[in-house]
Amino acid sequence: MRPRKTAMVLAGAAVLAASGLVAANSTAEPLAGDPPDGGPAIWEVSDLSPDEVRDLEETGFDVAEYHDGTADVIGGEAVADSLRERGLDPHFEDSLYKSVADTGVAAEGSYYGGYKTPDLHIDHLDEVAADNPELATAYDVGDSWLKTQGEGGYDIKAICLTDKQEGDCELSPDSAKPRISIVAQIHAREIATGEIAWRYMDYLVEGYGSDDRVTELLDTTEVWIVPIANPDGVDIVASGGDRPVLQRKNANDSGGECGGRFGIDLNRNHSYQWGDETTDPCAETYQGEGAASEPEVQALEGLFDKIHPDQRGEGDGEAAPADTRDVMISLHAYGEYVIVPWGYTPDTPPNDAELRELGGAIASHNGYRVGSGSETVGYTSSGTTDDYTYGVMGIASYTFEVGGQSGECGGFFPQYSCLEGDLWSTNRDALTEAGLAAGAPYGG
Numbered sequence: 001m002r003p004r005k006t007a008m009v010l011a012g013a014a015v016l017a018a019s020g021l022v023a024a025n026s027t028a029e030p031l032a033g034d035p036p037d038g039g040p041a042i043w044e045v046s047d048l049s050p051d052e053v054r055d056l057e058e059t060g061f062d063v064a065e066y067h068d069g070t071a072d073v074i075g076g077e078a079v080a081d082s083l084r085e086r087g088l089d090p091h092f093e094d095s096l097y098k099s100v101a102d103t104g105v106a107a108e109g110s111y112y113g114g115y116k117t118p119d120l121h122i123d124h125l126d127e128v129a130a131d132n133p134e135l136a137t138a139y140d141v142g143d144s145w146l147k148t149q150g151e152g153g154y155d156i157k158a159i160c161l162t163d164k165q166e167g168d169c170e171l172s173p174d175s176a177k178p179r180i181s182i183v184a185q186i187h188a189r190e191i192a193t194g195e196i197a198w199r200y201m202d203y204l205v206e207g208y209g210s211d212d213r214v215t216e217l218l219d220t221t222e223v224w225i226v227p228i229a230n231p232d233g234v235d236i237v238a239s240g241g242d243r244p245v246l247q248r249k250n251a252n253d254s255g256g257e258c259g260g261r262f263g264i265d266l267n268r269n270h271s272y273q274w275g276d277e278t279t280d281p282c283a284e285t286y287q288g289e290g291a292a293s294e295p296e297v298q299a300l301e302g303l304f305d306k307i308h309p310d311q312r313g314e315g316d317g318e319a320a321p322a323d324t325r326d327v328m329i330s331l332h333a334y335g336e337y338v339i340v341p342w343g344y345t346p347d348t349p350p351n352d353a354e355l356r357e358l359g360g361a362i363a364s365h366n367g368y369r370v371g372s373g374s375e376t377v378g379y380t381s382s383g384t385t386d387d388y389t390y391g392v393m394g395i396a397s398y399t400f401e402v403g404g405q406s407g408e409c410g411g412f413f414p415q416y417s418c419l420e421g422d423l424w425s426t427n428r429d430a431l432t433e434a435g436l437a438a439g440a441p442y443g444g
C-alpha cells in the first residue's frame, strides 16, 4: 500500500487547477489561435533572450524548451494571458495531451494508452533479472524521497545486463568490461524515456544470441539501466491517467506546496558545479537546499561512484585521457538533441572534440542535433547528471532529448503508439552505438 497515493491524486488535481491547466468550464468561443479544446497547450513565444527565458522560469512559468530565441511555455489559457500581460505574444503550438488511442498493447495497470507506473517498472526489472540470471543482475540503489520520509514511496532500482562471467556486474569500478549507464525518467513527465528504458532491457535479453549487435554488446560491455530515477514523480504523473500530471520534479514538498508545483529538480541537484539555478522552491528548475540533497540524486551518484572509475583530474580544464572508458546517457524529452557537456557553462569541456565525435556517431541513428546545452536547449543548467559523470569521472556523458516538439509523437506526452515507431527504434540503435563505444569513447 502507498498511503500517499490518494493525496498524490489530489495534489495532481491541484497542480492542474493552480496552473490553469484545467479548462475552467468556459462556454466562450475559443479565440483564433487558441487550443481547439481549450485544454493545456504548448505556447510558442519568440524573440526571447536567454536572460528573458530564465526570468520567465524563475517567475514560475513552465518553460519546456528554448531554441533560436523561441521558448515553449506550457499551460492553459490563464498562462497565455499572463504571458500577454508581460507584453509577449504566445502562439498556440500544440495541445499537451494527444488523443489516447486504443493501442491494443496497454499493459494492465498502465496509463495514457500503455505507459507504465513505477510499480510496473519495478516488477518488470525484477522479472527480467529473475528470468535471465545468466545475463542480468538487479540492484536496489536507494530510496525515493517519500520512502525516506516513511510516506510510501519506492526503491530506486538498477539492472546490470551482460553475458555474465565471474566478477561481472559487481558494484566495483574495476570491472573487466567497460560500462554504459543509462538513466531514464529523472524528469517524471518525460514519459517516453522510461518506456525506452523498459523496452531496451527486453530488447537486450531477447536479442542476445540472435541479434549480432546485441550479442556483441553484451559479450563485451556491461549495460547498467536505471529505468525510473524519479519514481515518486512518475507516480504523480501516472495518477492523472488519460490526462497525465505535469510533474517534473521529485515529491519533496518541504519547500512548500507551491500550488501543487512542489519538488526539487533532480537534474539541477547533482553535486558537480551545483548552485547556479533558482532558489525558488516553486520554480520547475528549483535546485534544492544543497548539492545532492535529494535521495534520488544520492542514489544515482552512489551508483556511478561504485561502477565507474574516476579517470579525470580535478581541474575543470583537465582532459580525461584518450584511453578513458565508459559512457553515461541520461534520457530526457523533448527537442531531438544529443547534448554534450558542459551544462553549467557555455565554455567547452577539455574533451569537447571527442565528445562531439562520438555524439555524431550516436546521432547518426536518431537524427538528432548534437551540441552543448547552450547550443541546443539554449541555456546553461548547473547540477545536471551528465556534468556529474563527465566532470567527476571523465566518462563520455550525454543527455538525449527524445521526440519532437509537436504532433502525436511530440511533446511531453506522445501517444503510446509512437513507441512502436521511430521514437523507440532510432533511440534503441543510438543507445547500442553508445554502448559499443564504451571501451574507448575518446578513441583509444
Ligand SMILES: [Zn+2]
Pocket (backbone or CB within 6 Å): 187, 190, 267, 331, 332, 333
Ligand atoms: Zn528533462
